[in-house]
Amino acid sequence: MTVTPFPGSDTRVAPVPVFDIEKVLASIETMAAQRPVAAQIVSVANSDDTSAKALARILASDVALASRVMKLANSAYFGMRGRVTSLQFAVTVVGFTTVRTMATVALTNLDDESRLPENFWDVTTSLALAASSLAPRFGERPQESLCLGLLAQMGAALLHHNDPVGYGEILASEPTYRGRRSAETRRYGINGLRLTSVALEQWGFPVSLTTPLKEIDDDRSMDGALLRAAFEVAARLTVEDYEDEPIVRLTCGRLREDDVVPVLDQVRADAAELRRAMLGETAASDDPSGNPEEWTP
The missing domain is CATH 1.10.3210.10 (Hypothetical protein af1432)
Structure with missing residues (x-):
């Protein structure tokens, strides 16, 4: 689906590019190929049969992402200062949706x-x-x-x-x-x-x-x-x-x-x-x- 701008575009900005949503979303898939662990987490974290143990096992394969989840679990926001020492506990503390969100941030390069x-x-x-x-x-x-x-x-x-x-x-x-x-x-x-x-x-x-x-x-x-x-x-x-x-x-x-x-x-x-x-x-x-x-x- 190619999206074209509405009539009356703001003339203060540069010439309007052809904007293709499918192309943009496909570019995310290309990014995801470079972060396979993050992509896998986004895919499986919402599954009914995924456990904290299984998600932690996947997460452990991406040291940088796992470290961020640990850091968040031990932050003031969750009130667990220094008490979270395992990935499985960290996943339980922050929740599956949060882990999935952090993986999405990683695979879409929002951390760059x-x-x-x-x-x-x-x-x-x-x-x-x-x-x-x-x-x-x-x-x-x-x-x-x-x-x-x-x-x-x-x-x-x-x-x-x-x-x-x-x-x-x-x-x-x-x-x-x-x-x-x-x-x-x-x-x-x-x-x-x-x-x-x-x-x-x-x-x-x-x-x-x-x-x-x-x-x-x-x-x-x-x-x-x-x-x-x-x-x-x-x-x-x-x-x-x-x-x-x-x-x-x-x-x-x-x-x-x-x-x-x-x-x-x-x-x-x-x-x-x-x-x-x-x-x-x-x-x-x-x-x-x-x-x-x-x-x-």
């Missing part, structure tokens, strides 16, 4: 910042932590909402990878995330969040992760309210001179401004550690359980 839009992980960690923190207010599970935030921008990364010059100009001309989605649609015929949903559907991710990506721009839809709130938190933390949108309107009255203040504080406190876990970065204060020499499959 040289190929990503500017400030990608600053925004992504803010989205993930905000969505997780606010999830109970919307009747959602925090860990699944964390995964939603971690994966939401995958489509934007794919657009950037296939059109770095044009996408860079979108970033420069559209400071807000809603504005960027509109510009993406004008240029490519699809926005980054919708492209993420297409990819996740193709890989069999649950509708609880794909529906919010489709409903985010309908301010009357509760299905997109949590993700809208998460993007608002991310914008307040990452967009210079940002003009706040009313959180009451964005969330169909579910949240008020007082609800956002502690979330902003939590994101500020935890974002750096989540980033290190997702990208495999180290810090002097990191627990040694993140070291592959210290744990057992």
